[in-house]
Amino acid sequence: MAGELEFERPIVELRKKIAELKEFTKTADVDLSAEIVKLETRLIKLEQEIYENIKPWDRVQIARLANRPTTLDYISFLFEGFFECHGDRTFADDEAIVGGVAKFKGLPVTVIGHQRGKDTKENIRRNFGMPHPEGYRKALRLMKQADKFKRPIICFIDTKGAYPGKAAEERGQSEAIARNLFEMAGLKVPVICIVIGEGGSGGALALGVGNRIYMLENSTYSVISPEGAAAILWKDAALAKNAAETMKITAPDLKELGIIDAIIPEIKGGAHKDVKKQAENIEKVLKESLQQLLKLSEDELIADRYNRFRTIGEFTVIKDYIGVN
Numbered sequence: 001m002a003g004e005l006e007f008e009r010p011i012v013e014l015r016k017k018i019a020e021l022k023e024f025t026k027t028a029d030v031d032l033s034a035e036i037v038k039l040e041t042r043l044i045k046l047e048q049e050i051y052e053n054i055k056p057w058d059r060v061q062i063a064r065l066a067n068r069p070t071t072l073d074y075i076s077f078l079f080e081g082f083f084e085c086h087g088d089r090t091f092a093d094d095e096a097i098v099g100g101v102a103k104f105k106g107l108p109v110t111v112i113g114h115q116r117g118k119d120t121k122e123n124i125r126r127n128f129g130m131p132h133p134e135g136y137r138k139a140l141r142l143m144k145q146a147d148k149f150k151r152p153i154i155c156f157i158d159t160k161g162a163y164p165g166k167a168a169e170e171r172g173q174s175e176a177i178a179r180n181l182f183e184m185a186g187l188k189v190p191v192i193c194i195v196i197g198e199g200g201s202g203g204a205l206a207l208g209v210g211n212r213i214y215m216l217e218n219s220t221y222s223v224i225s226p227e228g229a230a231a232i233l234w235k236d237a238a239l240a241k242n243a244a245e246t247m248k249i250t251a252p253d254l255k256e257l258g259i260i261d262a263i264i265p266e267i268k269g270g271a272h273k274d275v276k277k278q279a280e281n282i283e284k285v286l287k288e289s290l291q292q293l294l295k296l297s298e299d300e301l302i303a304d305r306y307n308r309f310r311t312i313g314e315f316t317v318i319k320d321y322i323g324v325n
Contacts, residue, residue: 005061005065006061007050007054007055007058007061008050008269010050011047011050014042014046015043017039018039018040018043021036047269051269054218056245056247056249056250057240057245059218059219059220059250059251060220060226060240060244062218062270063197063218063219063220064197064198065270066118066119067118067272068196068270068271068272069196069271069272069275069279070113070115070118070196070197071098071111071113071114071156071158071196072098072113072115073275073279074113074156074196074278074279074282075102075111077275077276077279077280077283078104078279078282078283078286079103079109080102080103080104081102081103082100082101082102083101083102084100085100085101085141085142086138087134087138088134088135088137088138089137089141090134090137091133091134091137091171092132092134093134094127094131094132094135094138095115095125095126096114096115096116096127096128096130096131096132096135096163097112097113097114097115097131097135097136097138097139097207098112098113098115099111099112099138099139099142100142101151104154104287105287107290108151109146109151109152109153109154110143110145110151110152110153110154111153111154111155112142112143112153112154112155112207113155113156113157113158113196113207114129114131114157114158114203114204115129116129116159127163128160129158129160130159130160130161130162130163130164130203131162131163131203132162132163132167132168132171132173133168133172133173133175133176133177134171134176136176136177136179136206139180140176140179140180140183143183143184143187144183146187146189147187147188147189150188150189151189152190152191152290152293152294153187153190153191153192153210154192154193154194154286155193155194155207155208155210156194156207157193157194157195157196157199157204158197158198158219159198159199159200159204160198160203160225161201161203161225162177162201162202162203162206174202177202177203177205177206180206180207180209181205181206181209184209184210184305185209185302185305185306185309186302187301187305188298188301189298189301190289190290190293190294190296190301191209191212191305192210192211192212192214192286192290192293193207193209193210193212193213193214194213194215194216194264194282195208195214195215195216195219195220195221195260196219196271197216197219197220198220199215199219199220199221199222200224200225201222201223201224204221209305209309210305211289211293211301211304211305211308212261212289212293213259213260213308214260214261214262214263215251215254215255215260215263215264216282217251217263217264217265218251218270218271219251220249220250220251221249221251221254221259221260222249226241226243226244226247226249227240227243229243229247230242230243251263257312258311259312262285264281264282264285266278266281267281
C-alpha cells in the first residue's frame, strides 16, 4: 500500500488531468491556461473536502502505509547523536523495538520505539514491528537506566501488537508486557508517548504508560484490529470497515474520550508526504511537554501519571455493597 489510497483516487485523477494539460500546452499551439487554473482551483477545494473529512477506515489505511515514517525516521530528524543500545541482557536483541540515548535540544533523553521494516527483507528482520518479550525487556532495561541517570523518556508507538507466537509465549510475553506497565507507572522521570502509526493492544500499551500521550492525526490506538473485532462480532473479517467506524480508535475519537492528551496535526494526506515537516510538528509538542514536565518533582511526576490513568473512563463506587456507610 505504498501508493495512493482508494479515498484519494479523485485527487490523483484530477492531478493527472492537470499534468496532461500542461504537457499538451508545451507541444501544441493552444492556450489552456484558463482551463488549467480552473482545475487547480477545483483541486484545492477537492483536497480540502477529502482530507478534512477522512473516515476512520481511511485513517486505518494511512496508519498502515508501508512508507509511513517509522521511529528511526523521526529519530534522525528530532534528535542529535542517537546511540542505539541492544539486547535485554537475558535472551537476545529484538529488532522490533529500537532504543538508545540521544539529545533533544541539548537535553539528554532516552528514546524507545517500535520499528517495522520498509520492505519485505527488513520486515522479516524486524518481525513486522511485532516485538517478542525480549524487546519489551530491552525497553524496560533502557527505561530503568534513564530513571537512574535522570533522563526523560520518549516512546514512539507503532505496532499491530506483540508477537503472539508460541516461542514468545514460552519466553513470557504476557509477563514482559505486564512488567513494563507496572514499572513505567513508577518511573521518576518524565515519560512522553506518541502513537505514530498503529497502536495495537498490549503490545502498544507496554510503551504507553506516560505522563503525556499524543497521537498523530492519522494514527490508531485500539485493543484489537478492526479485522479482529469484525471476526469476533460478526464472524466476518471482511466487515473491518464497519468495525473501524464503531470502535472509536482514531485520534479524534480518543481525544474526545480523554484517552490521549492532544492530537499532533499531520501533513495534508499523511505524514509520509513530508517526513521532515511532520517531525517539526512533533518537535513542537515534545519541546512544550518537556518544559512542563521538567518542572515537576519525582513524586509529582508519579502522581501525575497515576492520576492521568485513574481518571480515564467512568465508574461508580457502590458504598453499600462494600459495607461502607
